[in-house]
Amino acid sequence: MPELPEVETVRRGLFELLIGKNVKTVSCDNQKSFPNAKTDVDVFLINAKITNIRRRGKMLFIDLSSKYSLIVHLKMTGQMVYVGDDSQQRFGAGHPNRSLVNKLPDSSTRVTIGLGEAKLFFNDQRKFGWMRLEPTIEIDTLDYVKKLGPEPIEQGFTAKDFIERLLRRKNSNIKSVLLDQTVMAGVGNIYADESLWGAMIHPTMLVKNLSKKQINKLLVALKYVLELAIEQGGSSDKNYVDAEGKKGSYMKFAKVFRREGQACPRCGYEIVKSRVAGRGTHTCPNCQKANTK
């Protein structure tokens, strides 16, 4: 579920809520959600102070004064939800978040981190997500961090870089390359479909058959959708919520994602859903031609 904009939204929320807080208790009810919990938690997590919250691709790093960091991957259905003393006041009576926050922990809660009066819940319905405790200084050397490509929206990521990265897989279809975290980090199914629509490129087009102009247009479209989605607090098609339990509103702006059967906002043709790279894929068959060039 959560892609770069969703994870970034969670990061910003956690940054506001968690910095300076001390971890007091940790409970984990699913071993796989926190594999090294047993061995390291007592020493490096309990009584540690939270000093920073960072993001890389779809991963979160919660840095601690113990020189360890909690690395979190939300995968499809993960949530990091903070509930403090003031959570009830923050959301007035009748606000949907008030009841959501009230219900935690729930059946999807895998890890509960006690922070004095407040609590941080790692919820994950499908149990694909995980958190691990690792020495902060070693994060960049971990295989699953090291292999990540650059962030498409970082300062200094140019069209030249983009072309160079894409061409590493020139014989592949463009959608699977956008989803490849080693090419670029952070793009998932929603923003792959949305950016390809924006650039009027069919997802099955091979990278080598794209013109330079099309690739430039794709980068502009990709940055646009990612930045808009961050502004909108991400996309909540289903499970996703931010650090306060709020849903994101990008889906209101989505042009094709989950809009099969509706009219393309650009040309009025009916949006279709197909399968590309093993994923549900949404396109406008008129704006995005599969076989040009």
Add this chain to the structure above:
DNA sequence: CACTTGACCTGTCCGC
């Protein structure tokens, strides 16, 4: 090497 499939899990939705 590139691509597909299945696996990891649970919940929901759709058709019968």
Add this chain to the structure above:
DNA sequence: TGCGGACAGGTCAAGT
């Protein structure tokens, strides 16, 4: 109303 199957935004391993 109940049941079975398909499907869901991520990633990895294994197979073709």
